[in-house]
Amino acid sequence: MSDSNLGLEDLLQRRLPSAVTRDDGSLASTGIADTDLAGTKDAVAALGLTTAPAAPPADLRARLLASHERGGRYGIFADRIARLFDLSLPDAEALMKRVESASEWNAFLVEGVEMIPVAVGPKCKGAIATLVRLQPGVTFPEHTHRGDETMHVLDGGFREHANGGEEAWRGDELLRADGSDHALMALPGVPCIAAVLIVGRVEFR
Template identity: 35%
Template sequence: MSDDELFDLEPDALELAASIATLRTERDPGRALRDRLLASTRTTSRFGDLEREVASLLDLDVRAAAALLLRVDQADAWTEGPAPGVRLFHVEGGPAVAGAVTGFVRVEAGREFPEHEHLGDERVLVIQGALRDSLGTVVQRGEMAPMPAGSAHRFEAIGPLPLVYLVVVRDGVRIGDDVIGPDDPRG
């Protein structure tokens, strides 16, 4: 845990983190368990610098966007996606995005999101990692990628981290013969 992350913890969470750090056990439970435990005590997201952009894209206030960003690191928020290594986290946006598919998408490093057509305008905000689409465009953390209705592409998560992005796409997407629309529980 970095010094910056320690300053983001509430006093009770900081005390808990200090207690955990001093525990000695016969068998080390591993870094993954430690990271999950510490993440569960967070009251601010590691994506805090993107809260305003997320709020704007989803037509939500910043507090609601911050709460959604906290859930990005929770495994139970995600469901299986349309391809291996792809997971989806559906979120509800405000009135300005009614009729749009809204949510986060996670693509494991080196995996590909399949070819798909945008049935309406799409806006993507990368919050972790980077992608390279079939047109050669690279989009990195903090960058926005708009795609017009009727456009189609596929993309790959590049770099060492899983790609995580927020998507708002009007009317949905078509992947092969399958349409994921605004009323689809997957979207």
Template identity: 45%
Template sequence: MKHVDDILPEWALGTLDAGAREAAERHLAECARCRAEAARLLPVREGLTALVVPVEPPPEVLARVMAQMEGPGRLARFADRVAAFFDLTREKALAVLESVSDPSAWMPGPVDGSELIPVEVGPAREGMLAGILRLNPGVRYPRHTHHGREWNLVLEGGFREDDGHEVWPGEEQEKSESSVHGFTALDGPACLCASLLEGVTSFEEEVASPA
């Protein structure tokens, strides 16, 4: 199924032509993944729909909306959940989320097409490996076994496990000790996950070394 992530901002702003808008609405009626992303943009659409004059939103309004959707604060709605996830204060969680927009914060990830921001966790998560993982669309994370538990909270994009199960923004996934899985980032925006790892993992497939 071809998703509509690339036109959802225009859908939210009400700038799609009639045909594209109708096609997007039909797709949203059938695709739970895109509905989840559209729900994030719904307040923007409702705010703009309430504008009567002028019909076309002023340029400064559009600029502000786009900045909210694409800028450092776009993930702020997850601040409380990320704070609990990593055992951080809300202020530290916001700083972690804002760092996603800083290119210098990223380091090469464990597989080609991935990047990682390490996160210093609070006392309740002491001893765990923690970070924000970014997988580019279509990148596969090879099949591996967990020797300890793993938790993932999807912030943007999403991924599909080898069994077909998809995890979307706002959803959490927990893997138990000795569980085995592999997954692939979905098409659309890069998959951003807050991740916690207890113990280590062993790979059944070769892991390409980052350049």
């Protein structure tokens, strides 16, 4: 995906310390020494200096500023949400405003779990599309995906009960393949809010 198609949050996500730390930790777990990792980073940085700078797309600055200036706590995610749910940008912005309205949330399955159903665009027709909010410490019940799942974390964080206890935080994206099983526990702090798209169905245990 080119930078011209990315929102400000996408660009910032590339530099989030939490993401960098997780990536470095994954490499270290394979046996790569810290000195080798540092040397590789230096070599890559030096290689970048040999490349002639390219002019950014003409509208990139305007797009970044527009993304940054969107109102509310979640407006910065509107570009991602528009792509995820096949929505127009104004519709995605309106959806992000709904996140902050207590009256929009509906109780779901167990105490501490709430949802906002999402009306998607034509490319996502037939998919399960929703915003999910988990209060800290609450577990979303174990389930199996009968179709691929994409999750964008809009706030807070969660830890999976499978997949090695992987954690995801605000700004992270997770992909889970057809047939995968997991349960999610919201981590301490603010409620965990995620945008979820499932192409298929979900089977709860």
